[in-house]
Amino acid sequence: MINWFKFASPASFYPLAGKLWPWFAALATAFCAAGLWISFFVAPTDFQQGEGYRIIFIHVPASWMSMFIYCVMAFWAVIGITFNTRLSGMMCAALAPTGALFAFLSLWTGALWGKPMWGTWWVWDARLTSELILFFLYLGYIALTSAIDDPRRADKAGAIVALVGVVNVPIIYFSVKWWNTLHQGASVSLTKAPSMATTMLWGMLLMALAFWMYSIAMSLYRVRAIILEREHHAGWVAELPEMQR
Amino acid sequence: MNWGSASEFFAMGGYGLYVWGSFGVTFAALLVEALLARNRLADTRRLLRRELAADREALTEHPSRRP
Numbered sequence: 001m002i003n004w005f006k007f008a009s010p011a012s013f014y015p016l017a018g019k020l021w022p023w024f025a026a027l028a029t030a031f032c033a034a035g036l037w038i039s040f041f042v043a044p045t046d047f048q049q050g051e052g053y054r055i056i057f058i059h060v061p062a063s064w065m066s067m068f069i070y071c072v073m074a075f076w077a078v079i080g081i082t083f084n085t086r087l088s089g090m091m092c093a094a095l096a097p098t099g100a101l102f103a104f105l106s107l108w109t110g111a112l113w114g115k116p117m118w119g120t121w122w123v124w125d126a127r128l129t130s131e132l133i134l135f136f137l138y139l140g141y142i143a144l145t146s147a148i149d150d151p152r153r154a155d156k157a158g159a160i161v162a163l164v165g166v167v168n169v170p171i172i173y174f175s176v177k178w179w180n181t182l183h184q185g186a187s188v189s190l191t192k193a194p195s196m197a198t199t200m201l202w203g204m205l206l207m208a209l210a211f212w213m214y215s216i217a218m219s220l221y222r223v224r225a226i227i228l229e230r231e232h233h234a235g236w237v238a239e240l241p242e243m244q245r
Numbered sequence: 246m247n248w249g250s251a252s253e254f255f256a257m258g259g260y261g262l263y264v265w266g267s268f269g270v271t272f273a274a275l276l277v278e279a280l281l282a283r284n285r286l287a288d289t290r291r292l293l294r295r296e297l298a299a300d301r302e303a304l305t306e307h308p309s310r311r312p
Contacts, residue, residue, distance in 0.1 A: 050259070052259075054264050101278055104274075109271065112264075115263065222285070225282065228289045228290065229289050232289075238297055243293060243294055243297055
């Protein structure tokens with residue numbers, strides 16, 4: 001059995017993350033190339049929305065990632081509060097900027113899709129508003145944790161924000177069911193057959209995988225910088241090969 | 246294949262601005278994020294190397310002050 005707590009120490013996670021991130025970056029590039037090929041050259045023109053619907057291939061994956069990354073942050077928050085591990089707070093901090101970026105991209109691509117299809121960049125409907133709140137939650141997490149000088153206290157305060165804010169994720173997901181929204185319902189669900197052509201579905205899933213791998217690579221990469229920033233007085237940092245030059 | 250020519254591809258059936266505005270900004274943003282993260286790690290390493298070098302220098306000049 002793997003001793004997970006061994007990797008919970010920043011000294012052993014730093015080299016592990018360094019070995020892992022290039023693999024996830026390579027997977028992200030491969031999935032992205034395949035996803036873009038399907039998005040533009042295989043998926044047929046939509047009979048209602050023409051070529052404009054192709055925004056779906058990044059809009060839906062970006063929105064999924066923005067919700068999923070927040071759930072992962074809440075997971076690390078629980079681990080941090082329960083086991084008092086330092087790495088969990090660092091993982092939260094490493095994920096937040098990527099999550100904020102995907103929330104922004106979800107809103108941005110949504111606006112660019114809404115304008116030609118609905119005739120407006122923005123409406124205050126439940127789906128759009130709850131996604132905007134998610135974006136603000138990410139910004140709130142980043143602002144709060146960077147305003148507290150002691151990293152351990154910053155982690156604790158951030159963990160509370162991550163946990164309280166996660167209630168917004170199911171609200172976003174079910175908003176199209178619970179309220180009458182201008183935003184359309186789910187194109188893909190776990191219980192029903194998807195309401196779209198198979199090639200379109202494949203394009204979307206490949207782009208979602210690409211964003212997923214990108215997020216893993218990005219958070220592993222960023223957590224290394226965070227580990228060095230916080231552990232700079234530790235003996236193991238001085239012994240790293242990249243510190244010998 | 247959906248496109249007869251390159252210009253047809255870029256026009257996106259009249260939705261060019263919206264489609265390329267979405268894909269362009271998305272990939273530009275991901276690229277910028279990756280570059281910022283790379284700079285952050287490189288800056289931290291540079292700072293730590295300088296700190297360590299200063300420590301070593303202090304030790305060779307004043308060996309009696311070794312902690």
